[in-house]
Amino acid sequence: MKNYLSKRASGAKRSAIRELLKLTEKPGIISFAGGLPAPETFPHNEFAEIAADELRSHYENVLQYGLTEGSLTLRRAVADWLRPHGLDLSVDQMLVTTASQQALDLVSKAFLNEGDVIFVEAPTYLAALQTFNLFEADKIGIPLEDDGMDLDILEQEITKARREGKTLKAIYVIPDFQNPSGITMSLEKRKRLLEIARREELLIFEDDPYGQLRFAGESLPSIRSLDDEGRVLLMITFSKVLAAGMRLGVLIADDPFMDVLVRVKQATDLCTSKLTQHIAARYINEYGMEEHLKTIREVYHAKRDAMVSALEKYMPRDEGITWTNPEGGLFLWVRLPEVIDTEKMFPRALESKVAYVIGNAFYVDGSGRNEMRLSFSLGTPERIEEGIRRLAKVVSEELAAKRAQPVSA
Amino acid sequence: MKNYLSKRASGAKRSAIRELLKLTEKPGIISFAGGLPAPETFPHNEFAEIAADELRSHYENVLQYGLTEGSLTLRRAVADWLRPHGLDLSVDQMLVTTASQQALDLVSKAFLNEGDVIFVEAPTYLAALQTFNLFEADKIGIPLEDDGMDLDILEQEITKARREGKTLKAIYVIPDFQNPSGITMSLEKRKRLLEIARREELLIFEDDPYGQLRFAGESLPSIRSLDDEGRVLLMITFSKVLAAGMRLGVLIADDPFMDVLVRVKQATDLCTSKLTQHIAARYINEYGMEEHLKTIREVYHAKRDAMVSALEKYMPRDEGITWTNPEGGLFLWVRLPEVIDTEKMFPRALESKVAYVIGNAFYVDGSGRNEMRLSFSLGTPERIEEGIRRLAKVVSEELAAKRAQPVSA
Numbered sequence: 074m075k076n077y078l079s080k081r082a083s084g085a086k087r088s089a090i091r092e093l094l095k096l097t098e099k100p101g102i103i104s105f106a107g108g109l110p111a112p113e114t115f116p117h118n119e120f121a122e123i124a125a126d127e128l129r130s131h132y133e134n135v136l137q138y139g140l141t142e143g144s145l146t147l148r149r150a151v152a153d154w155l156r157p158h159g160l161d162l163s164v165d166q167m168l169v170t171t172a173s174q175q176a177l178d179l180v181s182k183a184f185l186n187e188g189d190v191i192f193v194e195a196p197t198y199l200a201a202l203q204t205f206n207l208f209e210a211d212k213i214g215i216p217l218e219d220d221g222m223d224l225d226i227l228e229q230e231i232t233k234a235r236r237e238g239k240t241l242k243a244i245y246v247i248p249d250f251q252n253p254s255g256i257t258m259s260l261e262k263r264k265r266l267l268e269i270a271r272r273e274e275l276l277i278f279e280d281d282p283y284g285q286l287r288f289a290g291e292s293l294p295s296i297r298s299l300d301d302e303g304r305v306l307l308m309i310t311f312s313k314v315l316a317a318g319m320r321l322g323v324l325i326a327d328d329p330f331m332d333v334l335v336r337v338k339q340a341t342d343l344c345t346s347k348l349t350q351h352i353a354a355r356y357i358n359e360y361g362m363e364e365h366l367k368t369i370r371e372v373y374h375a376k377r378d379a380m381v382s383a384l385e386k387y388m389p390r391d392e393g394i395t396w397t398n399p400e401g402g403l404f405l406w407v408r409l410p411e412v413i414d415t416e417k418m419f420p421r422a423l424e425s426k427v428a429y430v431i432g433n434a435f436y437v438d439g440s441g442r443n444e445m446r447l448s449f450s451l452g453t454p455e456r457i458e459e460g461i462r463r464l465a466k467v468v469s470e471e472l473a474a475k476r477a478q479p480v481s482a
Numbered sequence: 483m484k485n486y487l488s489k490r491a492s493g494a495k496r497s498a499i500r501e502l503l504k505l506t507e508k509p510g511i512i513s514f515a516g517g518l519p520a521p522e523t524f525p526h527n528e529f530a531e532i533a534a535d536e537l538r539s540h541y542e543n544v545l546q547y548g549l550t551e552g553s554l555t556l557r558r559a560v561a562d563w564l565r566p567h568g569l570d571l572s573v574d575q576m577l578v579t580t581a582s583q584q585a586l587d588l589v590s591k592a593f594l595n596e597g598d599v600i601f602v603e604a605p606t607y608l609a610a611l612q613t614f615n616l617f618e619a620d621k622i623g624i625p626l627e628d629d630g631m632d633l634d635i636l637e638q639e640i641t642k643a644r645r646e647g648k649t650l651k652a653i654y655v656i657p658d659f660q661n662p663s664g665i666t667m668s669l670e671k672r673k674r675l676l677e678i679a680r681r682e683e684l685l686i687f688e689d690d691p692y693g694q695l696r697f698a699g700e701s702l703p704s705i706r707s708l709d710d711e712g713r714v715l716l717m718i719t720f721s722k723v724l725a726a727g728m729r730l731g732v733l734i735a736d737d738p739f740m741d742v743l744v745r746v747k748q749a750t751d752l753c754t755s756k757l758t759q760h761i762a763a764r765y766i767n768e769y770g771m772e773e774h775l776k777t778i779r780e781v782y783h784a785k786r787d788a789m790v791s792a793l794e795k796y797m798p799r800d801e802g803i804t805w806t807n808p809e810g811g812l813f814l815w816v817r818l819p820e821v822i823d824t825e826k827m828f829p830r831a832l833e834s835k836v837a838y839v840i841g842n843a844f845y846v847d848g849s850g851r852n853e854m855r856l857s858f859s860l861g862t863p864e865r866i867e868e869g870i871r872r873l874a875k876v877v878s879e880e881l882a883a884k885r886a887q888p889v890s891a
Contacts, residue, residue: 076683077593077651077685077739078592078593078742079591079592079593079594079595079598080595081591081595082591082592082593082742082745082746085742085745085746085749107547109546109547110546112541112542112545112546115541115542115545117537117538117541117545118537118538120537120541120545121533121534121535121537121538121541122534124530124533124534124537124757125530125531125533125534126530128526128527128529128530128533129526129527129530132521132524132526132529132530132725133521133524135727136521136524136526136529136725136726136727136728137518137519137521137725137726137727138516138518138721138726138727139727171580171751171754172751172752174749174750174751174752175750175751178749178750178751182488182490182491182616183487183488183491184486184487184488184491185488186488186489186490189488200748200749200752203745203748203749204749204750206749207591207746207749207750242486274485276486312547316541316545316546317545317546317547318544318545318546318547318548318755318756318757319545319755319757320751320752320753320754320755330486333487333491333494336491336494336612337491337494337616339609339612340494340583340587340609340612340613340615340616341583341584341587341613341616342580342581342583342584342587342729343581343583343609343729344729345580345729346727346728346729346755346758347727348533348727348728348757348758349755349757349758
């Protein structure tokens with residue numbers, strides 16, 4: 074049957090996270106693995122009221138086909154919401170998507186030929202790599218520093234790739250509280266990245282699922298808001314700020330790209346559900362995002378504090394174990410001594426009823442074997458502390474076991 | 483900016499239907515153009531109740547990320563619904579999609595390389611052509627006869643394409659009340675098509691949006707139900723049997739293809755909204771599809787009768803004007819004398835406050851210039867009669883105008 078598959082699909086792999094997640098769903102396991110938003114942040118009662126009203130009184134509209142571009146009512150609500158955040162957008166600059174995963178699919182379809190180079194952070198969002206893989210792009214990983222992508226290395230890699238005759242197309246970045254690392258790109262680097270993109274005639278795919286989830290430090294402008302050429306395509310999702318199950322996002326782009334992206338979306342799924350779009354739009358209009366976001370930020374703030382305190386309390390000292398301390402979002406990143414392979418340690422963690430995502434899933438080159446991603450989004454602060462206590466014990470045991478082993482050549 | 487686009491996107495065109503539809507939205511126009519299902523068939527009050535309950539009582543589930551494969555509850559409900567219709571499916575043979583347009587995107591991604599041949603009916607569903615275009619397939623149109631695709635011509639075209647060294651991949655068909663023609667493929671042809679596909683090692687993409695909307699004649703088995711090799715990928719949508727705005731469908735396939743399709747869907751949009759999935763699943767489980775479908779069939783039956791009666795009453799005689807008389811679905815097809823170009827006649831129709839879709843939009847080779855698609859799904863039987871009265875007058879006027887003109891060389 075292999076003969077029937079397209080070349081792009083022959084190489085498609087199941088998400089390592091999704092496969093590992095299945096193992097973490099056993100009862101009793103405290104899982105820091107999934108990137109699931111906290112259900113207590115879903116405005117479900119308000120949604121219930123709006124949904125019932127839309128279906129009773131506006132069913133001829135919400136149950137019918139809609140515009141490929143997305144409902145005007147949602148695009149207007151999003152424009153109003155984002156205006157105070159430095160993005161002054163018209164509805165024509167927005168395309169409603171099935172959350173940001175579909176935005177990744179659409180920009181890949183619209184811009185990536187087989188072999189085109191896309192520069193990504195190392196580590197980066199796993200499912201973005203899957204999409205770029207499916208479109209057979211050449212992904213080049215650029216290491217992350219504490220303030221974002223190492224732009225000196227980016228420039229070196231650009232020069233190198235040009236010398237090799239490659240077609241360079243885009244840079245994919247998650248500037249705020251990056252998935253998986255929790256790292257935020259500095260303002261200086263945002264500006265310099267845009268300059269590099271201009272000079273080198275590259276697009277920037279800016280993925281911003283968490284920007285509104287800042288619970289510490291100062292907000293930074295999106296790269297898109299610094300761009301006056303339409304070079305930055307900005308992906309916003311409602312998955313973390315309203316609810317993942319709505320499957321809604323907005324892709325921000327300008328003509329002539331927007332015109333192409335709309336055509337590509339037409340051929341992809343015609344349009345997104347107007348029911349979910351109207352629930353989101355009316356929620357924004359009737360309840361406002363700012364109050365709601367304030368609550369969400371408090372929820373994640375408390376959870377991050379619980380996780381970081383527990384790491385400080387329980388992780389073995391003097392072993393060079395480090396972790397990031399994100400100012401927002403859902404994730405932090407732990408680097409263990411190089412002697413530890415987090416994939417090999419995974420069964421021990423499951424036995425101890427705690428789970429994480431192995432670091433190397435987030436790298437294009439299989440590095441990050443001694444790293445792991447921890448999500449602090451689920452569970453109470455108490456459960457988080459207990460999970461970290463278990464995890465620290467697993468790490469200690471793994472370190473002790475490694476020391477007991479002879480080093481192989 | 484052209485340089486930034488992918489090759490596949492450079493050729494992407496906006497849907498002709500969608501552009502024309504904008505012109506038909508003016509007040510007073512009776513439009514037979516859109517393929518919109520009748521809003522009076524949407525079970526909106528039941529949906530309102532279910533949606534409110536799901537959002538109040540099961541929000542932790544329906545507002546969270548779900549399985550890429552789709553909710554088990556929906557797949558089980560669909561299996562129960564389809565079992566009496568000759569499809570005995572396990573949940574593992576179903577992938578929930580954003581209606582059948584996404585199924586087209588997924589099968590294209592999974593199977594079509596640039597230049598691969600896909601055989602399609604001529605005329606065929608316009609938005610399927612857009613998807614196959616985007617994946618740079620080589621579409622070969624096979625004429626429709628009254629009982630479906632002309633399989634002699636299909637065999638000739640297969641031989642010819644093989645001789646030209648092309649890679650043949652699939653046959654795309656809509657066997658029941660085809661969009662746009664309203665034609666149904668006979669059982670004999672279904673069997674022979676499957677034999678040809680077997681012998682020639684081709685896949686069949688079977689698109690079945692209307693099969694359950696039969697209001698006259700005898701039901702025929704789907705091609706998929708005749709297939710014991712997993713060669714047929716069957717696309718089912720809820721757009722016409724529940725509501726288009728739900729954006730839900732099911733793609734039916736077997737391993738090893740299903741495994742690949744799930745991976746492809748993961749990279750495309752992670753998963754479909756559990757909210758809309760659970761609304762559909764609970765509607766099927768609590769209210770049953772059969773009663774509901776009975777009502778829908780009556781609605782469309784009356785509308786088709788109104789359109790066909792009006793065509794008989796108003797269309798000019800003895801001009802060789804013909805139309806199909808579908809036994810189900812939403813569309814019929816009108817063939818006018820060759821002297822008429824339905825695209826050139828379109829402004830005259832709009833002036834007379836009636837609209838249709840031009841025939842050549844549905845052909846891969848630009849033929850069908852004297853043809854048009856009429857949808858009888860919207861409006862009352864009285865409005866449909868009035869619209870056909872207007873359209874017949876437009877046709878008479880166009881014929882008279884053509885006769886008055888000298889024939890150009």
